[in-house]
Amino acid sequence: MWSLQVFTVFAFAYVASGQFELPNPWTWRCVPQEGKDSVCVKELVTATTSGTSSNAACKITCGKYGPLWPKPKSAKIGNEVQYFLPSAVSENIVASEADKALVVQAVEIFKDNLNAYHPGYKKRQVVWRSRDGAKFIELRVSIEIEGPSQSHLTLDVSDEQYSLFVETLPSSSITNATIRAKTFFGARHGLETLSQLIDYEEAENSLMIVNSADIADQPSFTYRGLLLDTSRNYISVDSIKRTLDAMAANKLNTFHWHITDSHSFPMVLKSLPKMAYYGSYSDRDLYQPEDIRNLVVYGRVRGVRVLPEFDAPAHVGSGWEWGPQEGLGELTVCYKQEPWQEYCVEPPCGQLNIANENIYPVLGKIYKEMVELFGPIDMFHFGGDEVNLNCWNSSEEIVNYMSSNRVDRSADSFYGQWSIFQNRAYDLLTEANNNLPVPGILWTSHLTEKGRTTRFLDKNKYIIQIWSTGTDPLIKELLENKFRVIFSNYDAWYLDCGLGAWVGDGHNWCSPYKEWQAVYDNSPNKIALNLSSTVDLSLILGGEAALWSEQVDSESVDVRLWPRGSALGERLWSDPDHDWRDAEYRMVNHRQRLVKRGVQADRLQPEWCHQNEGLCYINKA
Template identity: 50%
Template sequence: MSGKSFLLQPLFVPLFQLYRSSVDVAAQLIKMWLQNFCIYTVYLALVSLCVTAEDPSPWRWSCEDRKCVKTRNDPQNKDPVLSLEACKMFCTEYGLLWPKPTGETDLGNFLSKININNIDIKLANEGRSADLMKDAGNRFKNLVSMAIPRGVSPKSTGKAVTVLLVNENPDVREFSLDMDESYFIRVQAASSDRINATIKGGSFFGLRHGLETLSQLIVYDDIRNHMLIVRDVSISDKPVYPYRGVLLDTARNFYSIDSIKATIDAMAAVKLNTFHWHITDSQSFPLEVAKRPQLAKIGAYSPAKVYTKQAIQEVVEYGLVRGVRVLPEFDAPAHVGEGWQDTGLTVCFKAEPWARYCVEPPCGQLNPTREELYEYLEDIYKEMAGVFNTDIFHMGGDEVSERCWNSSEEIQNFMLQNRWDLDKASFLKLWNYFQTKAQDKAYKAFGKRLPLILWTSTLTDHTHIDHFLDKDDYIIQVWTTGSDPQVRGLLEKGYRLIMSNYDALYFDCGFGAWVGEGNNWCSPYIGWQKVYDNSPAEIAGDHKDLILGGEAALWSEQSDSSTLDNRLWPRAAALAERLWAEPQHKWNDAEHRMLHIRERLVRMGIQAESIEPEWCYQNEGYCYR
């Protein structure tokens, strides 16, 4: 007998016992595997599918000095034994919750065994949001099941759970910057065989957040093979900032609808509420526009890489159930090119050398002097208004090049006819001419004066922004550094801001250059710790009330569906807690919980980047400084 066969011999007995009731064909098949020495990998695969948690864990955890300490579990010891996640739930003030609640939080001192097959969700009052609430309830049950390790079947004994949802405004189902996302949870024993969980919310969105938190209060106990819920819980919670987002650029590289949905699922898990869809750019135009089909026909990478009206509506509804608005951006007047070739409405498209006219190839800007351009814009805006059903709209305004416009004789003549010079100040007038006409078309397309967002630029410079853009109409999204004097300057003039400062919130930084050599322009890589410590309140100082929130940006020159998860997660979770709670402490106080939210995302199917060895997760206190 070979050495490998000898070592495996003790394992064969339980394998055959497990399958002793199988038919002879199965037994012969196993025998054939044995004879061909393939049994080793097959055996491991079978064990991974069939094993349950009936055998007690060799480990136990106890809470000491706010850390869960791992020790050997003596089966003869009759003292209460905590599993790892049960210990983590009670060892710190916020247990395993992410993001941490902002109001009073009491996680009690008890865990109750529950039967997750006996969870009943009830609506105390119906209304226009009832269908959303029912879908959110089904999502909650699915999240609870994801706490169970794959291949494990927990015991079905345990208490039933009734979840009562009390919606104070059941007719609200639309996003807004002042929507009520608050909620209150109470979990308590109702009888010897039932647990009651009551969630009260200021709207559907608050109740949805409450369900997300409740799902985090249910853990799997691998010592007893049971599902447990934290009992005697009281949590009051609401976000600090109303805008908590992730930007995804789908023009440099295409992303599948499934990958976008997965991103929205992960966002919902950490209570981010805005998926900013940078859907077009100079490299491609993947948006289907019914009245202008040629834009996508010649502007998309392929017919299969087009976002149809049906696909977008599917994403928008998917986000709504998860409390995530889908915010469209049409970036203009710069960052256009592919798709516009036959319109005659662009200048300097694919101009060379490209570095003279834009920041990356291919160059391209719209020609503001052509009246037909604004008919195109209205059709694009109407398409977006019809499918996105959004309460705010992003008009881009990023990286407009004076040199690009100045390369056009037609534009030069237009400016001179308007008695403008060809200097920087005059090109700002041209840009403002475009923005004013585009703004009117946007209002007409959406049928209302909805808030408009623009990136920081020369047009939004605080020394002259009030000559061009009304602070009641525009929100400015900051992409420069957090220390940029423009931030304070804009705040002092009363403009509302969204922070996406690239030194902390550009998640494409830190990879190899794609034009030239070395690393890309915003290197180095930004770790989750820097994301977590990037405080909008500290940046804003006395004007923090004008900060609407923040957003992580994934520009996609070097990313696509295959890399999406690990580019965003778990770093976007760090942003989520900063924007939800604006905690006083820094990242090191959140590290224990950060490791857990990463594990939770992985259980959801998100391929989140690993940030520490699993040993650190199981041995708290040894990997921290």
């Protein structure tokens, strides 16, 4: 008899709708845990159950921080929801005209993110149809920018703090959400947080928002970056846009674009068209000037600066072959030289020919166009790592140059020539930037080894990006010498690690794989304090995860970046004093949200774990 009754229910659902719509026998209840955040517990609906709640409704109201990622500095979130439709969202903007133009675009992104929560969004089958008897509210969003207009991120000036207050008056059909910030960038972060207090409610075929919230928030670090290499393999413009979208969802603010290398030169320059002509993989694998300008604007509206890197004097080759035919001589040395293991860290080798003065006018033209394409810039990345002295020493032209300048060929002499090149490059960049100096970023290298940094580099001009391990004593030396630093230690924040070697066999050089837990627990401040308890933490600007693209392209970039990039986002925004375990439930839920928004983020756990919080632990520590 029981089976017949169930069959009858199933049949009725099919006849009524034209497809099977099974009634949900489950409800979720927010349950406190001793010493931990609350969890959503899945329970069977019975005849005595009251106040049923969907999994989504439970998650946006449960726990100290609800569904928010990265977690804010302080938050108080209501435990009830109000239903509304996207058509019932209105906004009021109080800001300067310049900021208002940006906010209008940010609001459109906000509304699109709300539509993305609908299950039919990906198939473009979004139909918002209210259920009979449903009670909907109007969502009024007020955005107030109190400070002077600032339409571009700057390293020292930008204020990204915001406050968000959500209130539903008793017996009212209106929910007010008020965002206050000093800059557009803070206001944009507030909109992102508001979008995370909203989700789709299946039973009502509508959106729902928490009935109240009081949030005050600001970042722990001013530089929160993600590097993407587009030279080893070309990454499409659409893939970069998805990356910027996901960065915005995680409040990361710097897209470090490693746009060229010895492998390819995909950047089209009007003053030097032969660079891309010789250096691109094909006439489709190019970044046209309009592509770059559009991406800079696309990022800005999402609170992300697009930071250009032009890596030199190593990591050059493809695209530089045209020097002799133009009467400029060889602009590079040891390009594609074999055996490559003797001249570089990976094929193809190539370094600038420091004996050829013609490299400097060429660099000047490159910098000028990059400033125009990416500007206004508040910093510039010079690369500057992995110079191989054997490469320079194998060039007869450079050997003769050293001899004619009465410079011996010791390692220290070569480093001296390298520092001369770097200082000239800095001056060329400044000239290209209308004689306005900006900080230059350099990777740790032979120039920054023990005792060398202060000899060869000016702390007022350069920021050092650390890519060695988190136990490197150089970190202490750099901070004691008052250099500003950005952390990218490869033992936690290199996202290409853990794959099979692409030259040879076994695993690649920086294995093992850096799981999201390792990314999350990598604290720049703790690393510095472990090395010295007296360092000035204000010199730590922040950090950046790097994805080098030897084994990634447009088809796989999302899964390599996300949701590990989300772990980076919370570390750099919130700098939590706990480890990944206290963030796990929110992380798993946030990954689901990224997928709804079109980011092909990697799966972390079975769906069962998402629906049964607290039951997929390894231990209770």
